[in-house]
Amino acid sequence: MELMEVLNNRRAVRDFNDTPIERATIEKLIQSAILAPSAMNLQPWAFAVRLGREEIDRLGERVKDHLLKNFPQAGPEASLRKMVEDPNYVLFHHAPALVLVVAKSADSQAREDCCLAAQNLMLAARDEGIGTCWIGLSRPWLNLAATKKEFGIPPEYEFVAPIILGYPKSWPKTHGRNAAEIFWAK
Numbered sequence: 509m510e511l512m513e514v515l516n517n518r519r520a521v522r523d524f525n526d527t528p529i530e531r532a533t534i535e536k537l538i539q540s541a542i543l544a545p546s547a548m549n550l551q552p553w554a555f556a557v558r559l560g561r562e563e564i565d566r567l568g569e570r571v572k573d574h575l576l577k578n579f580p581q582a583g584p585e586a587s588l589r590k591m592v593e594d595p596n597y598v599l600f601h602h603a604p605a606l607v608l609v610v611a612k613s614a615d616s617q618a619r620e621d622c623c624l625a626a627q628n629l630m631l632a633a634r635d636e637g638i639g640t641c642w643i644g645l646s647r648p649w650l651n652l653a654a655t656k657k658e659f660g661i662p663p664e665y666e667f668v669a670p671i672i673l674g675y676p677k678s679w680p681k682t683h684g685r686n687a688a689e690i691f692w693a694k
């Protein structure tokens with residue numbers, strides 16, 4: 509695909525068919541991710557990968573448990589709570605693959621660098637016909653000390669971008685975009 513075609517056609521995908529994602533495909537996408545720019549070229553990223561719908565579903569259930577124990581009952585997060593409370597709400601959308609982009613330090617601009625790597629990964633995936641969705645709701649659970657330990661992630665590392673991947677049943681329609689607010693010099 510041409511770059512503009514990829515940009516125009518990437519969508520958050522939450523409905524996947526049964527085709528698994530191969531390890532080699534994930535490795536190829538990570539090679540695209542690490543082409544991203546980074547502050548002072550520190551390349552402060554690492555990646556954790558989980559493959560297999562059942563395992564990822566189980567992780568999603570644990571994220572939901574954590575969120576429901578910690579979400580406030582009122583305030584702006586109350587509507588999110590309602591969504592997550594629904595027993596039919598599947599946090600990782602039954603995806604067959606999960607790539608977690610991890611910042612290796614809180615120094616410099618490691619989080620920003622990881623977001624750029626994540627965007628590269630999502631665009632490269634689109635080019636391969638693979639759908640992705642960033643699952644921000646999983647971050648609080650991922651960044652618990654116990655979860656980092658379970659994933660073999662050093663305590664000073666931080667999960668930044670949890671990206672699910674899979675072959676879409678179909679590509680969702682675009683939500684469109686609001687007009688950009690631009691401040692030109694007067």
Ligand SMILES: Cc1cc2nc3c(=O)[nH]c(=O)nc-3n(C[C@H](O)[C@H](O)[C@H](O)COP(=O)(O)O)c2cc1C
Pocket residue numbers: 518519520521522641642643644645646682683
């Ligand atoms: C930082 C971030 C966090 C997100 N968190 C979630 C999430 O927890 N669950 C989910 O289903 N989608 C999540 N999304 C996907 C957005 O809802 C989606 O990108 C947005 O609606 C725009 O749609 P598009 O990606 O198809 O253009 C997240 C996206 C971003 C960038």
